[in-house]
Each structure stands twice: as C-alpha cells, then as structure tokens.
Amino acid sequence: GIQVEQSPPDLILQEGANSTLRCNFSDSVNNLQWFHQNPWGQLINLFYIPSGTKQNGRLSATTVATERYSLLYISSSQTTDSGVYFCAVAPSANAGKSTFGDGTTLTVKP
C-alpha cells in the first residue's frame, strides 16, 4: 500500500512565527487531505488538495502530485494552532480508505 511520511515529527514555535509541514507519499494519489487534531482528539479537515494550491486564512497548502509531496504552511501561528497535523492520501477519489501519516505535533508557545 501507499506509504506516507510526514516531517518534522515535532515542531515548537513562538507565537507569530511561520512554519512549513511536509508530507511525502510513495505512489500516485487522487485524494489528499490535511487534518488538524486538537488535544481532545477531534480531527478537523483543513484542505482537500490532491493537486495545486489552496489558501484559507493563515493556512495554505500546496500539492505537487508528480513529485509526490504536499506542503502545509502556517503563517503568524497562534497558540490555538497547537495540535497534531495529519496528511491523509488515497489512490482513488474515495477518501474513505485513506492512509494517514504519523503526523507532525505542533506546539505554539505564547
């Protein structure tokens, strides 16, 4: 099956700093999503981005499908951005059978 590797595993930032999270995947995909998991375990969908670039407020994401990676950018980080960020991919449009990476744990300090 598809392998998903996320880096870095842990990231500690000061409030206001910018960061880039990376997701590498081992095979071609037709579905890629970024999620944020809060300390209570709730997974929130940030982006559906199998290719191209999207922006939503302080967050943006870019997927280069031909080179099998995706990047999540967080600008002007806030303490509420803390949590675990997951990349999830699937070979087909069906997101149900997604393979998740092990996540990047982000801690934003005030």
Added chain:
Amino acid sequence: DAGVTQSPTHLIKTRGQQVTLRCSPKSGHDTVSWYQQALGQGPQFIFQYYEEEERQRGNFPDRFSGHQFPNYSSELNVNALLLGDSALYLCASSLSPTSGTLLFGPGTRLTVL
C-alpha cells in the same frame, strides 16, 4: 446540524469481552468509514460502509465487524478484545463513496484491561 456523532465517548472493557461502538453520519451523508487510532500514531482504516454493505476493508482481523442501517448510521463491533485494541475509534462520514472529503466524529476512546 450536529455533524458526525459517536457513542459512547469512553468505554472500559476487559480482555475477551465484546464491544459495540455507534456512529451517526452528518445529515445528507450516506457513507461511513471507521478508523482506529493508537496512541501516538495516525488513524488506520478499518472498513467503509455504503448502502448497508461493507465496501472496502483495511488490514484488520475478522474480530472487527460492522453494520450500516437504512438511516445510514453504523456500528463497529469488536469481539474477543485484546489489550492491543485499546485506541481511539473514529467514525467519518462522506457524501458518497467517491466524495473527496471526510468529516470525522469526536471518537470513542476504548480501554481494554
């Protein structure tokens, strides 16, 4: 709209017992997927239900089974519980099997003693 709901929130069982977890998808969603998330890891796909049938399955033993009801709600059953089954169980719903996005519920945290 309540989104995806799951019950119970927490559950404690002993080895060898059986457990049933429940999920109600977001209104308008007809496809339900279940995931297991062990501590410190990403979620792992268990199976997906659509039209009351299991459509796809991940690498989980037959002890894990499920059901989808006509109202699209779903159950996950785990028999002969092992210590290693302790995890957060997440339910996700989507508009259809070909929908590109998943909406997750808050999860059920299962502890097996």
